[in-house]
Amino acid sequence: MDLYQQIAESLRRDILGGRLKPGQRVPTVRRLSAEWHCTPGTVQKAFRELQLSGLIESLRGRGSHVVQAPPGRQPETTPLLRRAGLVHRAESFLLESLTAGHSIDEVETAVRLAMDRWRAVSSPEKSAPAQTVRFVGSHDLAVAWIASHFDEIAPGFRLDVSFTGSLGGLIALAEGRADIAGSHLLDEEGGVYNDTFVRRILPGRRVALVTLARRRVGLVVAPGNPLGLMGLPDLAGRGVRFVNRQRGSGTRVWLDQQLQTQGVVADDIVGYEREALTHSEVAGLVAEGEADAGLALEGSAAAFGLGFIPLTLEIYDLVAVDSEAAGVSDLVRWLGTSAARQVVAALGGYETDVMGRVRWVG
Numbered sequence: 496m497d498l499y500q501q502i503a504e505s506l507r508r509d510i511l512g513g514r515l516k517p518g519q520r521v522p523t524v525r526r527l528s529a530e531w532h533c534t535p536g537t538v539q540k541a542f543r544e545l546q547l548s549g550l551i552e553s554l555r556g557r558g559s560h561v562v563q564a565p566p567g568r569q570p571e572t573t574p575l576l577r578r579a580g581l582v583h584r585a586e587s588f589l590l591e592s593l594t595a596g597h598s599i600d601e602v603e604t605a606v607r608l609a610m611d612r613w614r615a616v617s618s619p620e621k622s623a624p625a626q627t628v629r630f631v632g633s634h635d636l637a638v639a640w641i642a643s644h645f646d647e648i649a650p651g652f653r654l655d656v657s658f659t660g661s662l663g664g665l666i667a668l669a670e671g672r673a674d675i676a677g678s679h680l681l682d683e684e685g686g687v688y689n690d691t692f693v694r695r696i697l698p699g700r701r702v703a704l705v706t707l708a709r710r711r712v713g714l715v716v717a718p719g720n721p722l723g724l725m726g727l728p729d730l731a732g733r734g735v736r737f738v739n740r741q742r743g744s745g746t747r748v749w750l751d752q753q754l755q756t757q758g759v760v761a762d763d764i765v766g767y768e769r770e771a772l773t774h775s776e777v778a779g780l781v782a783e784g785e786a787d788a789g790l791a792l793e794g795s796a797a798a799f800g801l802g803f804i805p806l807t808l809e810i811y812d813l814v815a816v817d818s819e820a821a822g823v824s825d826l827v828r829w830l831g832t833s834a835a836r837q838v839v840a841a842l843g844g845y846e847t848d849v850m851g852r853v854r855w856v857g
Contacts, residue, residue: 710809
């Protein structure tokens with residue numbers, strides 16, 4: 496694939512994945528030229544390909560923008576975007592599976608079995624829909640596993656998951672839009688995770704913080720660490736293509752604190768403004784060669800067969816205003832079991848000795 500096609504594919508993923516919204520301006524030719532180490536003409540060629548696909552439009556004096564959806568229609572309701580978005584998601588799953596060592600035949604068989612199971616679950620003869628527990632917060636591999644097995648942990652319930660970042664989760668909890676928030680926000684002055692932020696966002700309320708686990712976070716790099724990266728200072732001034740986490744995520748908060756502490760200027764990091772919504776997305780971009788490094792969980796690096804440079808061990812808490820509520824209490828009890836510790840430890844990059852511990856704030 497030529498370089499301009501790689502640039503076009505990267506932007507296409509950002510558009511179809513929702514990171515670039517309809518009407519939003521795409522990164523400038525100058526910025527992309529610097530990130531991809533190429534000439535402006537190469538970027539402009541990528542823009543022309545996206546224009547022909549109907550994904551972006553360029554207006555003189557205003558730059559290039561993602562096309563607006565037709566009035567009254569959502570961005571992916573057009574046949575082109577619906578089809579392209581579905582293919583993109585399928586390709587991402589296929590790449591992740593192949594990178595993890597599965598064969599194409601194994602993936603095809605797994606998809607077929609999943610489709611059969613989904614049809615059975617979706618059958619109208621099934622009983623009434625399960626009650627819903629709402630989770631909003633930071634992306635976590637263990638939470639994703641819990642969501643897919645929640646009917647076993649809390650029979651009669653399903654876990655509705657929205658990965659919006661730690662701050663987004665706590666705000667949703669305060670506003671009554673979530674039953675559980677997932678957070679790993681470090682108060683650098685006190686050296687304590689989450690307590691300070693819970694007090695600020697839910698003042699005067701008694702809140703339970705249930706520790707899910709300690710997680711190893713670090714730089715995700717290509718196998719063998721070909722650029723010889725050792726820490727955050729190595730990201731600046733060397734042309735390393737970095738992919739960041741979104742603002743409001745606990746990982747981003749920690750990163751910005753560390754850059755300031757270590758005297759690293761964010762503007763010197765190529766790709767600092769490029770944001771990914773999950774740890775898996777960060778690892779996927781590195782695996783696809785679209786970035787040289789990103790900050791993510793060790794488990795995400797392992798899933799994609801990538802190198803990992805540990806930088807910190809953080810605490811991830813599940814935060815609840817009513818920990819005795821139906822469904823929520825089932826999860827809290829399960830987290831204290833040896834079975835739960837075995838499941839989470841098997842995901843890689845977790846320390847589970849503190850799993851299930853409850854502390855109260857307020």
